[in-house]
Amino acid sequence: MNRQTLAAQGHWRxxxxxxxxxxxxxxxxxxxxYLAVAIGTIEVNWARVAEGMTRGLNFVAAFAQPDxxxxxxxxxxxxxxxxxxxxxxTVIGVALAIPVGLGAARNIAPWPIxxxxxxxxxxxxxxxxxxxxxxxxxxxxxxxxxxxxxLAFATVGFMAKLLAEDIEDLDWRQVEAVRATGxxxxxxxxxxxxxxxxxxxxxxxxxxxxxNFRESAVIGIVGAGGIGATLNTSISRYEYDTSAAILLxxxxxxxxxxxxxxxxxxxTQ
Amino acid sequence: xxxxxxxxxxxxxxxxxTRAQWLGYLAxxxxxxxxxxxxxxxxxxxxxVFVEDAGRQGSDLIRRMMPPEWQFxxxxxxxxxxTLNIATLGTLLGIAMAFPVAFLAARNTxxxxxxRSLAMVIIVASRSINSLIWAMLLVTILGPGVxxxxxxxxxxxxxxxxxxxxxxxxxxxxxxxxxISATGASRLQVMNYGxxxxxxxxxxxxxxxxxxxxxxxSTVLGLVGAGGIGLQLNASINSLAWDQVxxxxxxxxxxxxxxxxxxxxxxHAVI
Amino acid sequence: xxTLSGVCKRYPTGDRALTDIELSLPRxxxxxxxxxxxxxxxxxxxxxxxxxxxxxxxxRLDDTELTRLTGRKLRQARRAMGxxxxxxxxxxxxxxxxxxxxxxxxYVGFWRSFMRRYPEDAVVEAFRLLxxxxxxxxxxxxxxxxxxxxxQRVGIARALLQSxxxxxxDEPTASLDPKTSRQIMRLIRELCAERELGAIINIHDVALAxxxxxxxxxxxxxxxxFDGTPAALSTDILTxxxxxxxWSTDANDDQQADAQRKADDTGQASGPxxxxxxxxxxxxxxxxAAGASR
Numbered sequence: 001m002n003r004q005t006l007a008a009q010g011h012w013r014x015x016x017x018x019x020x021x022x023x024x025x026x027x028x029x030x031x032x033x034y035l036a037v038a039i040g041t042i043e044v045n046w047a048r049v050a051e052g053m054t055r056g057l058n059f060v061a062a063f064a065q066p067d068x069x070x071x072x073x074x075x076x077x078x079x080x081x082x083x084x085x086x087x088x089x090t091v092i093g094v095a096l097a098i099p100v101g102l103g104a105a106r107n108i109a110p111w112p113i114x115x116x117x118x119x120x121x122x123x124x125x126x127x128x129x130x131x132x133x134x135x136x137x138x139x140x141x142x143x144x145x146x147x148x149x150x151l152a153f154a155t156v157g158f159m160a161k162l163l164a165e166d167i168e169d170l171d172w173r174q175v176e177a178v179r180a181t182g183x184x185x186x187x188x189x190x191x192x193x194x195x196x197x198x199x200x201x202x203x204x205x206x207x208x209x210x211x212n213f214r215e216s217a218v219i220g221i222v223g224a225g226g227i228g229a230t231l232n233t234s235i236s237r238y239e240y241d242t243s244a245a246i247l248l249x250x251x252x253x254x255x256x257x258x259x260x261x262x263x264x265x266x267x268t269q
Numbered sequence: 270x271x272x273x274x275x276x277x278x279x280x281x282x283x284x285x286x287t288r289a290q291w292l293g294y295l296a297x298x299x300x301x302x303x304x305x306x307x308x309x310x311x312x313x314x315x316x317x318v319f320v321e322d323a324g325r326q327g328s329d330l331i332r333r334m335m336p337p338e339w340q341f342x343x344x345x346x347x348x349x350x351x352t353l354n355i356a357t358l359g360t361l362l363g364i365a366m367a368f369p370v371a372f373l374a375a376r377n378t379x380x381x382x383x384x385r386s387l388a389m390v391i392i393v394a395s396r397s398i399n400s401l402i403w404a405m406l407l408v409t410i411l412g413p414g415v416x417x418x419x420x421x422x423x424x425x426x427x428x429x430x431x432x433x434x435x436x437x438x439x440x441x442x443x444x445x446x447x448x449i450s451a452t453g454a455s456r457l458q459v460m461n462y463g464x465x466x467x468x469x470x471x472x473x474x475x476x477x478x479x480x481x482x483x484x485x486x487s488t489v490l491g492l493v494g495a496g497g498i499g500l501q502l503n504a505s506i507n508s509l510a511w512d513q514v515x516x517x518x519x520x521x522x523x524x525x526x527x528x529x530x531x532x533x534x535x536x537h538a539v540i
Numbered sequence: 541x542x543t544l545s546g547v548c549k550r551y552p553t554g555d556r557a558l559t560d561i562e563l564s565l566p567r568x569x570x571x572x573x574x575x576x577x578x579x580x581x582x583x584x585x586x587x588x589x590x591x592x593x594x595x596x597x598x599x600r601l602d603d604t605e606l607t608r609l610t611g612r613k614l615r616q617a618r619r620a621m622g623x624x625x626x627x628x629x630x631x632x633x634x635x636x637x638x639x640x641x642x643x644x645x646x647y648v649g650f651w652r653s654f655m656r657r658y659p660e661d662a663v664v665e666a667f668r669l670l671x672x673x674x675x676x677x678x679x680x681x682x683x684x685x686x687x688x689x690x691x692q693r694v695g696i697a698r699a700l701l702q703s704x705x706x707x708x709x710d711e712p713t714a715s716l717d718p719k720t721s722r723q724i725m726r727l728i729r730e731l732c733a734e735r736e737l738g739a740i741i742n743i744h745d746v747a748l749a750x751x752x753x754x755x756x757x758x759x760x761x762x763x764x765x766f767d768g769t770p771a772a773l774s775t776d777i778l779t780x781x782x783x784x785x786x787w788s789t790d791a792n793d794d795q796q797a798d799a800q801r802k803a804d805d806t807g808q809a810s811g812p813x814x815x816x817x818x819x820x821x822x823x824x825x826x827x828x829a830a831g832a833s834r
Contacts, residue, residue: 003679003680004667004676004677004679007637007663007666007667007679008664008667008668008671009660009664010659010660010661010662010663010664010667011660011663012637012641012658012663012666012667013656014635014638014656015635015680034357038354038357038358039358041350041351041354041415042354042358042414042415042416042419043414043415044414044416045412045414048411048412049411049412049416051412052409052410052411052412053410055409055410056410056411059406059410080310081310081311081314083307084306084307084308084310084311085311087303087304087307088304088307088308088311091304122526123522126485126521126522126525126526127518127521127522128485128486128488128489130401130489130492131488131489131502131518131521134506135330138326138330139323139326139327139330140315140319140320140323140326141315141316141318141319141320141322142316143314143315143316144310144311144314144315145311145312145314145315145320148311214397214398214399215399217399217402218399218401218402221401221405221492221493222492225314228402231402231405232405235405235406235409236409238409243406247397247398247402250397250398251393251394251397251398254393254396254397255393255397444625444627444629445629445630445631445632447591447625447629448623448625448629448630448695448698449631449642449645450591450618451589451591451618451621451622451623451708452618452619452622452623452642452643452644452645452646452698452702453615453616453617453618453619453645453646453647453702454615454642454645454646454653455615455645455650457650458645458650458653461650461653461654462631462634462638462642462645462653463631466631466632466633466634467631467632467633469633470633
């Protein structure tokens with residue numbers, strides 16, 4: 001009522017996003033205080049930054065003339081390893097993710113299996129690929145096998161979670177209709193669940209392929225094979241023109257992957 | 270035709286035609302060959318002696334991790350605080366840069382197709398390169414420390430937030446935008462009144478989602494010297510102090526779970 | 541006041557949406573634009589405020605040639621033309637008052653509008669308009685919390701806050717039920733009379749057009765095929781505009797009209813009182829507009 005009479009006299013302000021004034025101010029003050037403290041605890045060595053600026057410029061300049069050739073052999077080996085790791089780990093990961101995903105769907109799995117599968121998913125999703133890679137490198141030795149297992153493990157967590165969510169909100173009437181014909185558990189999965197989740201599963205696998213490639217470029221840092229090792233070496237040697245070349249290749253492959261997967265997704269839907 | 274007729278004249282039904290069936294088999298065969306080829310490359314580059322040893326190494330690792338050296342947690346509060354700051358400040362910086370880029374990249378708000386392609390290049394470059402690689406580069410440029418981590422996270426977030434946001438902008442209802450233009454509003458006013466209110470919830474959701482991912486990513490940035498708990502992790506691994514490593518793992522696990530919970534709650538509230 | 545001459549519109553796909561439109565609208569006249577779907581009605585009114593660029597021809601509002609304006613000049617010209625949309629085109633997540641005030645965007649600078657600091661007289665006028673359309677109480681509601689009829693009233697208030705000389709109205713009733721449609725049309729009619737506004741109303745419903753317009757223009761295939769008073773709109777002419785159809789009203793229609801009148805009186809709309817909803821049955825549609833326009 002008050003706001004109406006005010007508006008009639010020409011006084012109108014937008015209603016505040018958070019209605020309670022004390023809460024509004026508390027949030028604003030809290031945010032400002034946090035920012036002040038957080039920025040205050042950043043220690044910056046400005047002399048070092050100033051010194052590094054020339055290197056930064058070198059790096060930017062390197063993109064203008066990337067050097068694909070002088071470390072050609074290393075780059076090709078690294079890329080080949082990365083690509084093979086990507087492909088095998090995605091296939092293995094997706095294959096393992098399907099049973100785990102089924103087990104982690106509340107509506108079709110019994111309690112103990114549900115808990116087990118959910119904990120696998122949580123562990124796999126919480127830790128960065130690189131942490132897992134460290135452990136697997138210790139176990140399996142340096143090389144692409146450790147990288148592949150790492151990526152497969154991460155794929156299981158990613159895919160199984162999304163698959164389980166998909167299964168949890170699928171159209172239950174179709175499942176009941178198939179069940180009503182007297183189908184067994186396997187037949188129900190094949191005729192009612194699979195057709196509903198398949199297109200998205202394929203789309204997600206393509207997406208994960210893309211992610212796995214990007215990740216394969218970093219796990220080499222801890223010795224798990226792939227282009228990451230080459231990149232790491234080139235950066236620590238300040239050979240920015242080679243690093244720029246590798247980064248450009250990575251960007252190109254990711255673009256290609258995305259282009260391909262958008263086609264596959266359109267084709268499956 | 271899926272329905273064909275046998276020699277005796279009775280129609281039979283198959284899911285696919287013979288040709289489609291064979292093409293399907295061929296595709297599977299090709300996929301299998303490719304997989305085996307890849308597998309061969311990997312196996313050639315693997316020292317199988319080490320792999321045979323894996324079980325023993327693994328159990329050894331677990332034995333050395335147990336029991337965790339809990340007192341070590343005392344030294345982890347400062348690195349953890351740094352990690353949180355890297356993630357939060359990095360996200361803030363990232364979304365501040367991603368916001369204009371997304372508007373330049375969306376087909377319906379971009380001022381010019383040329384600018385749109387430029388914005389797309391920024392988004393793709395930022396998305397393709399992992400934050401750890403950004404961190405590696407920045408550490409050589411800025412020197413080791415939290416600042417390199419913050420900027421690495423920010424650079425990686427531009428692409429993620431930018432892509433999701435420009436897709437959201439392209440999906441808005443065009444009629445309110447048309448209506449606001451019809452009042453004689455300027456370009457910026459049309460953005461402010463017609464576009465912004467429609468994408469605000471999506472923007473908030475995407476940002477908090479990215480923050481959650483960034484918490485995860487910032488835990489490892491220290492491995493390349495960009496600050497946070499990863500530095501401790503690196504030090505402990507190098508000195509083979511696995512009982513400290515397990516404490517760090519527990520800390521990371523707990524932090525990520527909490528941030529995921531917060532992110533889920535906030536996203537639930539805004540959407 | 542508004543004069544169109546030789547206006548053509550051809551889309552990049554090659555479709556000719558409008559061919560040689562000659563039209564002039566005196567001050568204060570309410571003109572209904574009828575015609576089948578795809579006849580170019582929407583394109584025509586969007587050409588006037590340049591949401592669609594006409595390919596050739598000239599459009600003059602008073603002394604301004606609209607087709608050659610750009611930038612600031614175009615925005616100033618758009619202020620003089622209020623537009624009302626079929627799907628209301630309100631910004632759902634803004635409040636009712638913000639939606640109405642957005643009609644003033646052409647008059648205030650960016651920062652003022654960004655901070656929502658509108659001049660006092662704009663707020664007074666906005667509130668007066670909200671009162672006039674009967675929504676003063678909904679001031680702070682979000683636009684998506686309103687019913688269809690209420691949203692269209694907000695849309696009208698927004699258009700009027702521009703203090704336009706001309707209203708361009710695109711299917712104002714297409715998303716509304718019959719009773720609300722008539723209320724909205726009556727409101728538009730009254731407001732045009734109060735402010736001496738010219739109006740071009742695209743409308744599917746021939747009966748509503750006949751009742752509320754001073755003049756009817758029929759469009760078919762991008763050409764004007766009829767221009768005259770509502771009384772002159774005979775069944776022959778309807779056939780020219782829409783194509784062959786049995787335009788006579790049957791007994792069924794009279795009953796429905798009665799029912800409608802009753803429903804209007806008691807203020808409740810019930811099942812059989814929806815004469816302007818299309819029936820897919822093969823018999824002649826009960827109301828002209830409904831069957832004809834599909």
